[in-house]
Amino acid sequence: MKTVLVAAVALVDKDGRVLLARRPAHKSMGGLWEFPGGKVEAGERPETALIRELKEELGLDVAESCLAPLTFASHAYDDFHLLMPLYVCRRWQGQPAGLEGQELAWVRPLKLRDYPMPPADVPLIPHLIDLL
Structure with a gap:
């Protein structure tokens, strides 16, 4: 079974709320809510992947120093195993928008x-x- 590395982030606003994004209906697990992020490409670091994904999907500029690792998920789906580090971020530039x-x-x-x-x-x- 292949392992897929996906980086995710809990964006936390000044009121202690967390941003969730709803998966588009046409994608796998469409309609479900998730923490923003995406697949880590070959040769890419999880932090770099998050910075890229947050820019592409939400229009946000995030500095690597603002990404703090919190925990990770390890989950076996039917056709792959997901390894997903979760970061916390409280500082970014821009207003989140669903660009996709x-x-x-x-x-x-x-x-x-x-x-x-x-x-x-x-x-x-x-x-x-526990954190918030």
């Missing part, structure tokens, strides 16, 4: 479970609740 048509929501940590998420994302929620 995705819906965005700022969510209080205790309300994160109200949003249906891919199975790998769910175990990350308690870490964010």
Whole structure:
């Protein structure tokens, strides 16, 4: 089974809310809410991938020094194994916008479970609740 490395980030605003993005309906797990991020390309570092993905998907400029590793998910899906480091970021330039048509929501940590998420994302929620 192949392992896929995906980097994700919990963007936290000044009110302690976390940004979630809804996967487009035509993608796998479409309609589910997730932490922004994306696949780490060959030869790319997770931090570099996050900076690239946040620019492409949300129009945000993030400095690597503002990405703090928090925890990770390791989840076996039917056709691949997902390894996903989760970072926390409280500082960025720009206003988040769904540049790929995705819906965005700022969510209080205790309300994160109200949003249906891919199975790998769910175990990350308690870490964010503890942090925030």
